[in-house]
Structure formats: structure tokens, C-alpha cells
Amino acid sequence: MQAQSPYETKTQAIAKELISATREKRSFFSKLQDQMRLDDKLLGWTMENPFLRVQLFRFIDTLPALKDNGEIARHLQQYLGDDTVELPAALKKILNFTEPNSPPAQIAAATISKSVETLAFKYISGENTKQLLKTVERLRKDKMAFTIDLLGEAVITESEAQQYQQTYLDLMADLAAEAKRWSKVNAIDEADGEALAKVQVSVKLTAFYSQFDPLDPAGSKANVAERVRLLLRHAKDLGVAVHFDMEHYEYKTLTLQILKEVLMEEEFRDRRDIGVTMQGYLRDSYADLEGLVAWAKERGTPITVRLVKGAYWDQETINALQNHWEQPVFNEKGATDINYERMTRLLLENHQYLYGAIASHNVRSQAVACAIAKELNIPRRNFECQVLYGMGDQLAKALVKEGYRVRVYCPYGKILPGMAYLIRRLLENTANSSFLRQNLEERPVEELIAPPTGDLNQTIHDIAASPIHFDAAPNTDYAEPDLRSKAEFALDEVKKQLGKRYLPFINGEYVQTENFVDSVNPSRSAELIGKVGQISQEQxxxxxxxxxxxxxxxxxxxxxxxxxxxxxxxxxxxxxxxxxxxxxxxxxxxxxxxxxxxxxxxxxxxxxxxxxxxxxxxxxxxxxxxxxxxxxxxxxxxxxxxxxxxxxxxxxxxxxxxxxxxxxxxxxxxxxxxxxxxxxxxxxxxxxxxxxxxxxxxxxxxxxxxxxxxxxxxxxxxxxxxxxxxxxxxxxxxxxxxxxxxxxxxxxxxxxxxxxxxxxxxxxxGGKNAIIVDDSADLDQAVAGVLHSAFGYSGQKCSACSRAIVMDAVHDTFVERLVEAVKSINVGETDNPSVKMGPVIDGSAQAKIKDYILKGKEQSTVAFETEVPDNGFYVSPTIFTGVKADHGIAQEEIFGPVLAVIKVSSFDEALEVANGTDYALTGGIYSRTPLSIERATEEFEVGNLYINRGITGAIVSRQPFGGFKMSGVGSKAGGPDYLLQFLEPRHVTENVQRQGFAPIEGVD
Missing domain, CATH: 3.40.605.10 (Aldehyde Dehydrogenase; Chain A, domain 1)
Structure with missing residues (x-):
């Protein structure tokens, strides 16, 4: 058991006061019970029915991609019309239609979409500057500060990264100009005699560079750091504070490294209007915070640390399970809460080196921070409480009333890029373990504010039995600096061994040969890897x-x-x-x-x-x-x-x-x-x-x-x-x-x-593999998946995507983003960690692929082609549009970085085109339409079908690999029947009767 915290008595007292304040007014949950508005009802229903919750949230995720009410109605039926989904009576009534284009269907679609939009604006502070300013001014009126986060910051192209930066520069300028007209609010605009920035923005480093990669720390830093410097310079000129958020675990270490280095530079070393986020659900977050404290002492000027619990638990856990890595997040909410309180104490007890920003909707978590702040007499400048926009509103008001500085994290932007954020908020609001939900259900106060309990060592691997009966090998996690160092060392050591001779091994010994073949590095064709002896017919x-x-x-x-x-x-x-x-x-x-x-x-x-x-x-x-x-x-x-x-x-x-x-x-x-x-x-x-x-x-x-x-x-x-x-x-x-x-x-x-x-x-x-992108696809996923599948290893995989079959409704947008994404990848020598695409294997392959590109130009339009290095066997990543299904580049296996984009008008046509080659190896579909996924599963003629993910990278046992038609003969590699091909089955029958008697097993 944990020792009693010296702050526990005061924590309990403050927590009771805060909970009492949050329950004074009519709660959100009581609204749900009264069933006042449909958007409120939707959340209430999902709390009662887990399967409805999944289907409804999937529908909400799809909604922004749907073009009209007919499409919305059709998807409503496919997601919620399943007999396995128990629908409340009111929802059944709304969905009581048969034809998606009928008047009842149109009304249902309009009603649901409006309700989801209303729901979204509970958590998103505005779609445009006018709406945002209205939100900000309302918050300031309530004596709350704000920080603005731009939605849709996941970038896959350099043009998007540049646009992201420019949007922030413009946003800071607009807000700073408006701020000059705002009346001063003492509670949030000053502290301890020091003026505080009225405007704050929150950014993510990963959005400044589309190729941000832990395997390439130097290249990532070089590209990100200059954009960070530009942002910080503009922010200083405008009087705007900047906070750097955290995202997925793989980027955490590199993000901290880059920020520490930039903020140590003389130009920025004395800046106090900068902050960084730490995620309490990470197992190594306490050690990271200790390191940040030591760094801050050396720096000499404090920055703010926003302490959050974390928003990507499911993704981090799934990623760890799929890659057989250690789970980076705590497995239990109680364990996260324990760690969060430890970090809160460490942060606030070092308030002279780091300013604390406690971001939580858990009353106890805020009460712990407030108790420590009071006991230590922490200056007001050095401490604040934070909540998300649309969540914990009553808690925020209670904290303001008690005299604490409160800042509201305000997501801002269009609903489409904000849908992923909305889903995360809905999941958090409706989860059984959510403090907000438990408080709204008016659980006993003593239960809600009790010290957290949990096992900090338990992982999902301890409780999730794997169906795979062998120990799969984990890939290297290049986010770990020591593993990167081992990789770099190995490259250096192997380079010292280049040019050696290798002999055949026959009958237990290495044998000499008359002839040798030179193996060269396709990235640098003049570099000899080794000379390999070639056996004769006699050998x-x-x-x-x-x-x-x-x-x-x-x-x-x-x-x-x-x-x-x-x-x-x-x-x-x-x-x-x-x-x-x-x-x-x-x-x-x-x-x-x-x-x-x-x-x-x-x-x-x-x-x-x-x-x-x-x-x-x-x-x-x-x-x-x-x-x-x-x-x-x-x-x-x-x-x-x-x-x-x-x-x-x-x-x-x-x-x-x-x-x-x-x-x-x-x-x-x-x-x-x-x-x-x-x-x-x-x-x-x-x-x-x-x-x-x-x-x-x-x-x-x-x-x-x-x-x-x-x-x-x-x-x-x-x-x-x-x-x-x-x-x-x-x-x-x-x-x-x-x-x-x-x-x-x-x-x-x-x-x-x-x-x-x-x-x-x-x-x-081999194959002539296709990915279908329908009009309901998540284009962020589709562009990234096609990019990786088509140009990974320069398209030299039998499973590579060489055809993208795209519905006409999304064709132009898809092609535009894909071209920009391919522009962003670095082509070059593959021992350079910043390179994402290397050469083809040899001169013969290079010539053959270039010949196909010339033939493609005769029939189709080149959407992208670029200059490539000339010191190896390089071929430009090439995208063709206007390709017909019977064109040579749409039928023949090219085995190189050449992608044919084929526009189709219907899903029927997409399947017909996909199946219209001699091959049947791999295929994929990006779709959020259940019926399309079902049809692809049944009708797409491939040995391996991948849904809403890339089509390369089959894993032994999980995805046995192999195709049919002209893609091959034989069973699937890595599957349960593969070894049977190497064996002859035999059967032996014996009559064991002797003179009318026979042994009977089990009978004496």
C-alpha cells in the first residue's frame, strides 16, 4: 500500500467542496434522464448499450465524408439497422424508413446530422475565427484563460505542414490584434505583479514536418527546429504564449529532445511564456519529468508543464500488442491516477523551476494539486488548473470561484478534421471509468475522492491471452535511442566487411568455384557488397x-x-x-x-x-x-x-x-x-x-x-x-x-x-494488386496507406499496390493529397535515416521500369514524377492518372514505384476493375460503408484482403500469405497448412483380430 500523502487531509477537504459545487446545478446526466434533446439522448443511450456505442461512434466518424442526406440515411441503416443492435424506441422511430431517398429518410438524416453537429460544438470551440472569438470572449467573461489547438494537425505532406504553420501564424496575429481591445481580467491576465499573455496557442511538433521520424532524429530536428524558432519569434513579437503538446508515444522522446535543445538556445533561454505537455498514463513519464526538472534547473528560466493523463490509451495498447512491445501506458486507470498524483507532487514541489498546469476533469486530481499549492504557498504565476472545452465546465467554475487561475483547452477548426477529436471526447465521456460519468451519476463522494488504487506493473499482456501459439518476434522500436545506436553501430561494422568472398556450402564444407558474381549496393552501384561463388553443374x-x-x-x-x-x-x-x-x-x-x-x-x-x-x-x-x-x-x-x-x-x-x-x-x-x-x-x-x-x-x-x-x-x-x-x-x-x-x-x-x-x-x-478507395473512405488513412503500399521498398514487393481504384466523388481530392505526399518523401541512399524510398534492385530492373513509364505516358497522364539521384539504380516514384482498366500499366506487373490511379463511378465498377487482371494476390479497400466492406470480403478475388490499412507486411500466423490465379500455386506461407506441401501423407490399417478375438482398449 502507498504511504499516506502529507497533503491527503487537505485534498479530501478541497475535493468535497469542489464536488459539492459541481453538483449544485442541474447536471448533464439529469438532462439525459429527462431526454430533452436528441444530442443528449445519443450519449445517454450509448452509456446503456456498449454495442450501440461502437456502431454509433463509427457512424459519427463516417458522417463528415457523406455528401447528402440520402448517403447519411443509407449509412444510418447499415450501422444501426442491424438486428444485433438494440435501439431505444425513439431511435427506432427515427430510423423507420426503407428507402434512403424517401422523405422520412431525408428527415431522419437531417435530424441525426444536425444532432451530431450540435454534439460536436459542445467540444469544439468554433469552425472559424468569428465563432472562436465569441467563445474566447465568453470564457474571459467567466474569468477563464484559454489555449487554442488547431484540429486536424496530423500531416502527411510538406504542403500541409507549411499550411499548419501558416495557419498558426495567422491565428496568433488575429487573436493578438483582438486582445488589444479586451478589458483586463486580473484573475487571468496577471499574477504576482507580472503580466501574463492574454493569448496562448497549443501546437504539436509532429505537424511541423510530415516526415517526423524517431529513426531520423537529426533530420527531424533540422526540419522541425527552424519552424519552431519562426513560430516562437512571431509569438514574442505578438505577445502570444506557445505550448507544445504531446501525441503518440513513439514521438515523445524525440519531441522532448528537440524542445530541450531549442529552448536552451540563447535566443529562447529566457522565455517563460512557453510550455510542454507530459502524459501521466505513460510508465516512464515520472522519470521524464525528473529529467525535465533537472533540465529546467540548468536552463535557469522556468517553462510551464501541462500535466495530462493522456488521450491515446487504446491506440498505444493496441500498437504494443500488435508489435509485441512492452506496453508504454499503465494498464489500469487507477495506476494512471497514482502516477498522475506522484507527478503532480513532483511538479509542484519544484514550482520555482517549472510552472504547473494541472489538466484534469477528475475532482480529486485537481484537489491534490490545490492542496499542495496551498501547503507550499506556491505563487499564483507558478500554478494553474486546466480543463477541456465542453468538459468539466462546473469544475472549472468552481475552481475560478475558489480563486485559482483556470485555462480552457479549446480545439478549433472544421468538423471534418475534428471528428477524431470528437470521438475521443465521446469515448471519454461515456466510459465506465470516466470520472465525469461517475460524478454525473452521483456516485458516493467518498468513493469518488478516495486515493486511487491500482497495479503499476500489470500490463495487457498479463491478462490478454494470445491466439498465436508461438512467441512472435517484436520489430525494433526505433523510438528507443539505444536501439537506434545499435542500428547505427551495426551499419558501421558491416561497412567494414564489404567486398569479401562468399563460397557455396556443399556436403558439409565450403567449396571453391571458378566463377564469382559481384553483389553491389543498389543505392551506390559502385560499392561492392561481396563476391559470391557460383557453383558449376558438376557441383x-x-x-x-x-x-x-x-x-x-x-x-x-x-x-x-x-x-x-x-x-x-x-x-x-x-x-x-x-x-x-x-x-x-x-x-x-x-x-x-x-x-x-x-x-x-x-x-x-x-x-x-x-x-x-x-x-x-x-x-x-x-x-x-x-x-x-x-x-x-x-x-x-x-x-x-x-x-x-x-x-x-x-x-x-x-x-x-x-x-x-x-x-x-x-x-x-x-x-x-x-x-x-x-x-x-x-x-x-x-x-x-x-x-x-x-x-x-x-x-x-x-x-x-x-x-x-x-x-x-x-x-x-x-x-x-x-x-x-x-x-x-x-x-x-x-x-x-x-x-x-x-x-x-x-x-x-x-x-x-x-x-x-x-x-x-x-x-x-507476384500480383497486380489494387486498393479500392470509396467515397466514404477516411482519406487521411487512404492516402497514407496507398503511399506506403505503392512506394514502400520502391514498389518491389509482390504485395505492393500498383493500382488505386478511386470513386469519382473523392478522386480529385485523393490524387491531389497523394501527389503532395509523394513529393514529401525523400528518395536516396537507404542507409541515410531520412530517406523513405531507395533504389530498385539493379540496372536491368531500372531499365524495365523506365520503359513501362514511357509506355504509360503514351496512354495516361503523369500526375507526379521527379528527379532522383544518379549514383545508383533509382527510379522516380511515378503516379499516372486517367488510366483505363485495360491499359498496360494497369494489367502488367511492373515491380517498381509506378502507381496507376483508375477513376470509377460505382462500387460495382471498382470490384470489376479490381478483379480484371490475371493475378489474385493482395488487395485492399478503404471504406467506412459496412455494405461495401462486406461485398469486398465476398467478391474481391485476392488471397489476402486488407480493410482500412496498407496491403503489405503480412505477419506469420496472423496473416498467412499467398494468392491464386497467376499469383501462384501452393498454400499460404506462415499458415497452418503450409508444411503439408512438403510432406507425403500415408495411412496404415491393421486388422488386429487373432482367432476371433481382439484387444479392446480400456477393457480388462
Whole structure:
């Protein structure tokens, strides 16, 4: 238990006074009970029905994108007309229509949209300057200060970042001009004889630079800092205070670092009209505040710290779970409250170094701060209370009445960009744990103001059981400075090893070759990564013979023993993660952010396939001590007869891996073949064969027996074809182009002299992937998702988006924003952390892609093309508009940074265009229309469909990957049936009767 705070007695007294004041007037909850207005009713209903809450908030999120009442009515029915949603009688009456364009539907749509707009303006202080000034003047009349936050600050283009800055500069000028006419309000315009700024604005650093990235602290600082300086200079000239907000956890450390450095500069070091936000729900926030106190002591001039609890708990928790990271936020509200009170005390007990701004609607949280302020006689300049506009109004008035300086945080801007903010406020207001809700429900005062309790160490991982039965590898969180340092060190160390020779590994030893292939850095084509020996046909024959000799023993090796070798390989990969990232970056031109998930995927393949093989080997209903467990039996017995179903390996597998995922795909195919008991030959793509050599090093170190695994780099047209056609080869696993895949499929089908089996081919051969953007889409998400999916790794992913199929209602806006977003990305050498898009793999690919671009220009319009570096194999990210569904660039796989935008007039046409190619690999849809999502799920012909997210980056087990049609043949990689392709099923039936009797299991 926590020790009693020395401020607890006074905290209780102040809290009781404040709660009493907040309950003096007719509460918001009593209005809900009286059911006076529809906007009030909506919140009341959601408090009573959690599923209605979800559906209604989703509808509200969609509403700004809907163009007319007919669309609003149609979406109302789709979100709220479901039989699973229990509707209050009044809402049922409103929705009692069948045709979206009928008069009742039009009335319903107008009524609901007006109610949501009214609801929004409870939390948003104005859409224009006139409305904002009216709000500000009303607040000042009530003796409350304000800070203005511009809605929609999430930027994805540099033009938006510049517009964001200019909007603030204009807003500060307008407010400062108006402020000259305001009468002085002593309670908020001065303190301890010092004049305070009448105008304050709140900004986010991430909105000053569209490419703000913790992996690139130097580049982010260089681009952000100058804009911050400009803002602060203008603010000083105008007499405006500036406060810097916090957003998501990944930006927190870099935000603090940049602000500390800028505010230490001589020009700004004596400024006191600046503030920064700290989020109490973060586990490391107390340590951050301690660091800020130390920094403030060194600086010598205080700044304000706004202490909030945090607004992104769900997102932070989901992000941590999906990435297998430690949860950055406390898991319980009580734990957050404990930490918040600790931080309040630390902040206020250092009031001479930092000014405290306590932002909370929790009466106890404000009472703790007020108690400390009174006990320590904190000067009025050094302390204030803050609330959000539209929330905690009664608390704010009570605090003013008690003589505290109160500031209201006022979001300002259009409803459309403000909808995300509105949803956060609605969630907060209606949550069971919300203090506002509990107070409005008039819970017992003693319960509301009791000291908080909670487990500060518990995480969501402790209570959320994962359906995934293996330990997925977490990607590197580059927001952590020490991990960035390790990445930088690994790049430097790998660069010292460039130019070495790498030899094939055959029958347990490295062998010399007559010929070598140079592997170069596609970012700097003059830079040699390594020289890789190429096997001859004779050496290929030796490798196959060695595999044939090793097969009988490997086949009999228990599945668990084979699986444990894979697990050992996964451990080695994790240990060498940063080094492997560096090799991938340098040899294939991936950024570290693109390379790191590939290493995670390879690790996951090892662990997942190890588990899967044990599952297949152990069978069903088999006791652990049963010997059949080792042999992979599954039992289906009847009286007098036993039936055993089990698997055996096929024999010799040849793995032909691609260069675009040189580590993950090569590892996945190889270890799948090995763990199932096949002796395996890995032939990597020439342009990524150094990485192939690294895979060989790892598997050898992990303990693969002699002849079981062999590394056989060589020319595909000679050695590759020879191995595919060899009569002793049983299986070919291939990932690559359609042309080569079809050739392998055809050659493998020819039975060679002496061959006694039919070969199995597993082939993944690419796609012509589309993302549909319908007229209800969240364009912020859609633009970012298409950008990443189309131009990530220069479009060189089989899952990359090469077609954006966009409804005509949003087409022009989408294209305009997408073009600006692509303009904002930095193209260059991928070991530069500021680069977001690198080169293509080699000169041949570069020439082919440029040829497609020339063909595209003959039929379509270039919406974007730019200059790129000339020291490597670079191709401009290119966007075409006016593309027809049958154009070459809309049908053929280009495998580069070329996007065809196709305008369609209906969702039917969108699906027809999406399905109108030879491929069926990945696809996506951005939509907030339930029926469109349902239809895409049923009708979009792809192996992997992604809804309201990018279409690249499948994760083992969660998203088994693979397509059909001309995208490939075989089951999904990373899925529960993938290993079956590497196995032959067998069944054994035995009659166990002897002279009319048989053993009966379980009977003595």
C-alpha cells in the first residue's frame, strides 16, 4: 500500500467542496434522464448499450465524408439497422424508413446530422475565427484563460505542414490584434505583479514536418527546429504564449529532445511564456519529468508543464500488442491516477523551476494539486488548473470561484478534421471509468475522492491471452535511442566487411568455384557488397548426391529435434538482428524500417514452423509417452482394427528464393523444407546472395547436419534449370516472377529418365494488386496507406499496390493529397535515416521500369514524377492518372514505384476493375460503408484482403500469405497448412483380430 500523502487531509477537504459545487446545478446526466434533446439522448443511450456505442461512434466518424442526406440515411441503416443492435424506441422511430431517398429518410438524416453537429460544438470551440472569438470572449467573461489547438494537425505532406504553420501564424496575429481591445481580467491576465499573455496557442511538433521520424532524429530536428524558432519569434513579437503538446508515444522522446535543445538556445533561454505537455498514463513519464526538472534547473528560466493523463490509451495498447512491445501506458486507470498524483507532487514541489498546469476533469486530481499549492504557498504565476472545452465546465467554475487561475483547452477548426477529436471526447465521456460519468451519476463522494488504487506493473499482456501459439518476434522500436545506436553501430561494422568472398556450402564444407558474381549496393552501384561463388553443374550434382545420401537419417530424425534446430536458428537471428538489418539495407536497398520486419518474419517462420511440425508429428489424441508420437501417427481406431494416418518427407527440396525479401522468404521456404524432414538446397537470387550466405551461416551454426542443408548459389538459366529437372529432386519451392515460375512449373512436370515420382512445385509469382478507395473512405488513412503500399521498398514487393481504384466523388481530392505526399518523401541512399524510398534492385530492373513509364505516358497522364539521384539504380516514384482498366500499366506487373490511379463511378465498377487482371494476390479497400466492406470480403478475388490499412507486411500466423490465379500455386506461407506441401501423407490399417478375438482398449 502507498504511504499516506502529507497533503491527503487537505485534498479530501478541497475535493468535497469542489464536488459539492459541481453538483449544485442541474447536471448533464439529469438532462439525459429527462431526454430533452436528441444530442443528449445519443450519449445517454450509448452509456446503456456498449454495442450501440461502437456502431454509433463509427457512424459519427463516417458522417463528415457523406455528401447528402440520402448517403447519411443509407449509412444510418447499415450501422444501426442491424438486428444485433438494440435501439431505444425513439431511435427506432427515427430510423423507420426503407428507402434512403424517401422523405422520412431525408428527415431522419437531417435530424441525426444536425444532432451530431450540435454534439460536436459542445467540444469544439468554433469552425472559424468569428465563432472562436465569441467563445474566447465568453470564457474571459467567466474569468477563464484559454489555449487554442488547431484540429486536424496530423500531416502527411510538406504542403500541409507549411499550411499548419501558416495557419498558426495567422491565428496568433488575429487573436493578438483582438486582445488589444479586451478589458483586463486580473484573475487571468496577471499574477504576482507580472503580466501574463492574454493569448496562448497549443501546437504539436509532429505537424511541423510530415516526415517526423524517431529513426531520423537529426533530420527531424533540422526540419522541425527552424519552424519552431519562426513560430516562437512571431509569438514574442505578438505577445502570444506557445505550448507544445504531446501525441503518440513513439514521438515523445524525440519531441522532448528537440524542445530541450531549442529552448536552451540563447535566443529562447529566457522565455517563460512557453510550455510542454507530459502524459501521466505513460510508465516512464515520472522519470521524464525528473529529467525535465533537472533540465529546467540548468536552463535557469522556468517553462510551464501541462500535466495530462493522456488521450491515446487504446491506440498505444493496441500498437504494443500488435508489435509485441512492452506496453508504454499503465494498464489500469487507477495506476494512471497514482502516477498522475506522484507527478503532480513532483511538479509542484519544484514550482520555482517549472510552472504547473494541472489538466484534469477528475475532482480529486485537481484537489491534490490545490492542496499542495496551498501547503507550499506556491505563487499564483507558478500554478494553474486546466480543463477541456465542453468538459468539466462546473469544475472549472468552481475552481475560478475558489480563486485559482483556470485555462480552457479549446480545439478549433472544421468538423471534418475534428471528428477524431470528437470521438475521443465521446469515448471519454461515456466510459465506465470516466470520472465525469461517475460524478454525473452521483456516485458516493467518498468513493469518488478516495486515493486511487491500482497495479503499476500489470500490463495487457498479463491478462490478454494470445491466439498465436508461438512467441512472435517484436520489430525494433526505433523510438528507443539505444536501439537506434545499435542500428547505427551495426551499419558501421558491416561497412567494414564489404567486398569479401562468399563460397557455396556443399556436403558439409565450403567449396571453391571458378566463377564469382559481384553483389553491389543498389543505392551506390559502385560499392561492392561481396563476391559470391557460383557453383558449376558438376557441383550441383554433388550437392544433390549429398542430399540424397543424407536423406534417410534426416527423415528418421524426430520432429522435435529438427524443430529445435530451427528454434536455435531463430535465437541466432535475434542476436544478429541489427547486423542482418544492415546487410539487407546495403545489399538490396531497403531502409532499416523495411529490413527489420523482414528479420522478424524470418524468426517467426523458424519458430512457427517448428511448432507446426511438432503438431503434425504428434497427431491427435495421442498420449505424450506413446511411441507413435515420434512417428507422427494420428489414430482413428475401431474395434478390431487400427488406423494410423501420418506424414513423411518428400525427399530433396530445391529452394529458389527472390531478392526482394532475401532474408524472410528465403528463410521461410528453406526451414519449412528442412523441418519437415527434406534435405534442402538453397539457391538465392544473384543480387541478394550475400544475404543468402548469411542464412547459410546461421543454419550451419544452429546445427544442420552434413548434406541436409546446402547453399548453392548459381546461374538460374544453367544450374537452376539443371536442379529443377534433376530426377532426384522431389520438390521445388519458388518465389519470383510469373515468367520464371511458369517455366519451373512446366519443366518440373516433365518426368525425367530414372525419375520415380511426380515433383511438387510451390510457386508464388507476384500480383497486380489494387486498393479500392470509396467515397466514404477516411482519406487521411487512404492516402497514407496507398503511399506506403505503392512506394514502400520502391514498389518491389509482390504485395505492393500498383493500382488505386478511386470513386469519382473523392478522386480529385485523393490524387491531389497523394501527389503532395509523394513529393514529401525523400528518395536516396537507404542507409541515410531520412530517406523513405531507395533504389530498385539493379540496372536491368531500372531499365524495365523506365520503359513501362514511357509506355504509360503514351496512354495516361503523369500526375507526379521527379528527379532522383544518379549514383545508383533509382527510379522516380511515378503516379499516372486517367488510366483505363485495360491499359498496360494497369494489367502488367511492373515491380517498381509506378502507381496507376483508375477513376470509377460505382462500387460495382471498382470490384470489376479490381478483379480484371490475371493475378489474385493482395488487395485492399478503404471504406467506412459496412455494405461495401462486406461485398469486398465476398467478391474481391485476392488471397489476402486488407480493410482500412496498407496491403503489405503480412505477419506469420496472423496473416498467412499467398494468392491464386497467376499469383501462384501452393498454400499460404506462415499458415497452418503450409508444411503439408512438403510432406507425403500415408495411412496404415491393421486388422488386429487373432482367432476371433481382439484387444479392446480400456477393457480388462
Amino acid at each position: 550441383a550434382q554433388e550437392a544433390i548426391a549429398a542430399a540424397k545420401a543424407a536423406f534417410p537419417a534426416w527423415k528418421k530424425t524426430p520432429a522435435t529435434e529438427r524443430a529445435n534446430i530451427l528454434r536455435k536458428a531463430a535465437e541466432i537471428m535475434e542476436t544478429r538482428r541489427h547486423e542482418l538489418n544492415a546487410w539487407i539495407c546495403l545489399e538490396t536497398g531497403k531502409t532499416l524500417r523495411e529490413a527489420d520486419p523482414e528479420v522478424s518474419e524470418a524468426i517467426d517462420f523458424c519458430r512457427y514452423y517448428a511448432d507446426e511440425m511438432e503438431r503434425l508429428a504428434h497427431g491427435f489424441d495421442v498420449k505424450p509417452d506413446d511411441l507413435s508420437q515420434v512417428r507422427g501417427f494420428k489414430k482413428y481406431d475401431v474395434c478390431g482394427e487400427t488406423n494410423r494416418y501420418h506424414y513423411q518427407p518428400r525427399g530433396i527440396a530445391v529452394v529458389i528464393s527472390p531478392w526482394n525479401f532475401p532474408f524472410a522468404i528465403a528463410t521461410g521456404m528453406t526451414v519449412a523444407a528442412l523441418v519437415t524432414g527434406n534435405c534442402t538446397l538453397l539457391k538465392p537470387a544473384a543480387t541478394s546472395s550475400v544475404i543468402g550466405a548469411k542464412i547459410a551461416e546461421i543454419l550451419i551454426e544452429a546445427g544442420m547436419p552434413k548434406g541436409v542443408f546446402q547453399f548453392v548459389p548459381g546461374r538460374g538459366s544453367t544450374v537452376g534449370n539443371y536442379m529443377v529437372k534433376h530426377p532426384d529432386v522431389h520438390l521445388i519451392a519458388f518465389t519470383g516472377s510469373r515468367e520464371v515460375g511458369c517455366d519451373i512449373y512446366a519443366n518440373a512436370a516433365i518426368v525425367q529418365p530414372g525419375q520415380k515420382h511426380l515433383k511438387r512445385v510451390i510457386a508464388e509469382m
